[in-house]
Amino acid sequence: MSFSEKQEALVKEAWEIMKEDVTALSLYFFTQVLEIAPAAKGLFSFLKDEDEIPQDNPKLKSHAVKVFKMTCEAAIQLREKGEVVVSGSTLKYLGSVHLQKGIVDAHFAVVKEGVLRTVEKGVGEKWSEEMKGAWSEAYDQLAAAILAEMNKEA
Ligand code: HEM
Numbered sequence: 001m002s003f004s005e006k007q008e009a010l011v012k013e014a015w016e017i018m019k020e021d022v023t024a025l026s027l028y029f030f031t032q033v034l035e036i037a038p039a040a041k042g043l044f045s046f047l048k049d050e051d052e053i054p055q056d057n058p059k060l061k062s063h064a065v066k067v068f069k070m071t072c073e074a075a076i077q078l079r080e081k082g083e084v085v086v087s088g089s090t091l092k093y094l095g096s097v098h099l100q101k102g103i104v105d106a107h108f109a110v111v112k113e114g115v116l117r118t119v120e121k122g123v124g125e126k127w128s129e130e131m132k133g134a135w136s137e138a139y140d141q142l143a144a145a146i147l148a149e150m151n152k153e154a
């Protein structure tokens with residue numbers, strides 16, 4: 001399925017709105033992921049020794065932002081090139097980080113659900129099935145690129 005200009009625009013539009021409130025949304029993102037999979041807490045260096053999710057941790061925020069920004073970039077590439085292209089060195093890094101943390105296929109579905117819930121919350125009344133579809137597709141393709149690299153490195 002090809003990625004349309006409309007879909008790219010929906011992903012970008014959401015991120016533009018979300019940027020305004022990125023600290024709170026980063027927290028929400030982690031909260032959702034840990035609600036679905038509590039064990040994920042032990043995987044993140046900045047969470048594992050905490051009793052609760054830190055409310056104002058720059059690392060937490062920067063990690064969350066990376067996932068959203070990379071999904072946006074994936075949407076742009078999908079529309080422009082029909083596939084997600086992550087630069088070789090970045091992809092290698094992503095592959096090795098996640099491999100080392102023991103991340104598997106099923107974890108990606110958990111993070112995807114977290115991403116979708118966070119976009120839904122972030123955009124409020126602008127949320128739609130079409131926007132959900134566009135984010136899902138961009139995330140899935142990005143996840144597939146990371147997983148393929150992980151399988152290559154394993
Ligand atoms: C680290 C992106 C999926 C768990 C990272 C980093 C990036 C990233 C960029 C490195 C951050 C840095 O060192 O600056 C992504 C993207 C994903 C994805 C774009 C999906 C498309 C997942 C999944 C899990 C996961 C499914 C499973 C829970 C982690 C962990 C780290 C990490 C544990 C290390 C965090 C730390 O520094 O302690 N990810 N990730 N990631 N990711 Fe992901």
Ligand code: ISQ
Pocket residue numbers: 029030033063064067111114
């Ligand atoms: C996966 N990788 C990096 C950062 C993340 C933030 C929240 C949830 C999952 C993540």
